[in-house]
Amino acid sequence: MTKALLKKQILEVFSWLYVNRKSGKRRQGSGLIGYVLLYVIVFGYLGVTFYFLADTMGDAFISMGFGWLYLTIFSLIAIVFGVLGSVFNTYASLYRGKDNDFLLSMPIPPSKILFARLCGVYAMGLMYELVVMIPAVIKYLTVARVGVLGVVFTILIPFVLSLFVLTLSCVLGYAVAFFSSKLKNKNFVMVGLALVFIVGYFFLYTKVVNYLMDIMTDPSNVAGKIKNVLFPFYHMGLAAEGKILSMGIFTGIFIALFAITWFVLAHNFMKLATTEKGEKKKEYKEKKAKAAGYGSALLRKEFKRFIGSPTYMLNCGIGCILTVIAAVALMIKKDTVVEFTKLLAGAEGVMVLIGVAAICIIASTNYITAPSVSLEGKNIWLLQSLPVDAKDVLMAKLKLHLLLSGIPTLILSFAIIAVLGPSLMGSVLIVLSALIFVCLSAVWGLFLGLKMPNLKWTSEVVPIKQSMPVLLALFGGWAIVLAFGGVFYLLRDTLFEYPLLYLGFVDIVSAALSVVLFCWIRKKGAKIFAEL
């Protein structure tokens, strides 16, 4: 029974590898090999990156007798990696398992179901963790002179460490499950959390180099502080040197932590699996109805679709927030930017060009229209059966993009004008260019969405993250900026004297392209949409 449950769990956890999420069909033959190879390359690339980091740190740390500190640093990175990789899987498989009812209806002890589920989470965490730990262990074993026991313990360390990853994933997964069942406006909270995560990631990324430099310049000072705070990891390092007592302490602590988690989960699993986590249902209270126009109803429907999905907001509209953040950051760091502009003194027009390019690159991260046609999915019958002109539906999709992307872009344009202080013509061109680019990206995205629609998805992630329109909309926007920038660079001897004139030319070309695409959408695009 346990074997069958384990097999089912492992198949479920790694189904992303052999099941095509777009079609729901099993990958076979070359498709499967290609997909596995892709992941081998991605994980291999990450492994090599971590090996270079291990190579840089390993020699210095281990030769100075701080092998334990070296392993601690990599263990912490591995834990973060493992937890991030497995926490959402824990949430989905442990706390929101779709087959809980099915399994519980059979004569299977709940503890066995829990065990199988935890094994799946353990395997997932281990997979991510090993990407960091394999290079770190290889480097350690090639530099540190440890005996047979040291080699055995060093190889065992990642597997014990993964127990801690599992413990953390269970706790954090429970937090995700708890908050997601309690919170109101979940979509906005999720977007907010994702933004905090992105900002935190970049903050840590910029700081981590400084921390590593501190550790490398004065390891004994840092080691002294860490030894007491992270003493299990200190013993992990000593275990790698072959010390049996330290291996016992390190393993004992992590097993004890997991045992507590197991105890709590085992006693609550039935409750977790069988309690309906639904929100308190809001009761309808009659209000005075308001009638709205046909156009505004379609626009509101598009807006609700957008804010109704954190995936849609985060992937296709993150630029709306990033643009405002960029505008605020620009005003705060105004002096630094002004210092930079002094490097290009006398080339005010070129600064305008750089400013416009920056706006366009950020605005390209908004591609709200690109998946909007495919997102109609199974609901397409509604718009097709209602007395609604396909043209008006498409115009509502465009309007939403223009509003959500246009207003923040205008704010950033004004911030750039305030910081750069260009001439009147320069200012007008900044605003004009930004708005034309927003129009172009809106019609370009919708054009792609109409050319490559996919209404047969089962998860909205497919049209939002894994579709060609989305990919081409994002990179297409950047390609346009690069193309115009490239032309300016290649013809710099001539164009450097007339940057604003060149920008005007770019605007005319972009506007013309937008008009062509807009007309196509209204005629052929509307016909395609009506016949989907």
Place this chain on the structure above:
Amino acid sequence: MLKIENLTKKYGDKKAVDSLSLHIEKGEICGFIGHNGAGKSTTIKACCGILNFDEGEIYVDGISVKKEPLKCKSMIAYIPDNPDLYEFMTGIQFLNFIADIFGVSAEARQERINKYATDFSILKNLAQPISSYSHGMKQKLAIISALIHEPKLIIMDEPFVGLDPKASHRLKEIMREMCDKGAAIFFSTHVLEVAEKLCDKIAIIKNGQLIRTGEVEALVGDTSLENVFLELEEEK
């Protein structure tokens, strides 16, 4: 109210509907019966203007679905067999969306929403997102959205599937009330007993062809619709 003339729809070389002609008058309820894959849903979708057809014509109150689809759609309400509604909206938001599209006044929509949502015991649930609705609740919401603009022609694909007995009973009453006011109803069903008791007219389709049509009494005679249907199935 609904006039289907020689409707033909092909999928590749296969004729899903073959020269089908059917007339439904104002005030009439017409049941559309056939085995799975007979061509019922194809015919229904063509009538609603959501599926192009190869030959023939369909008229709603004298207006061609092919030539003036929007005019026709403004008179029709369509309920599919498995209504996929906008799950990102709440029930009330969805009803208001439909009312806005049809230009229903604030007063009229308020009155109709209250009436029908109470009839189908769904009033209290209107503030909840549709994603939290059961199949039956979605079906009820789709029915209310179809009634909200007082259509002249209601086209339904298996409307009773998923409805509880009370809602099912109320829907039958509403169908009759609508027809008494001059509307027409065309619906498919596998429940022959419902068709026999509720409909004025029956149309039986087999392999894309209309094999029998007529008033219920004339069609059934002394036997039951089930017997007639089974006999016809065996005959051809």
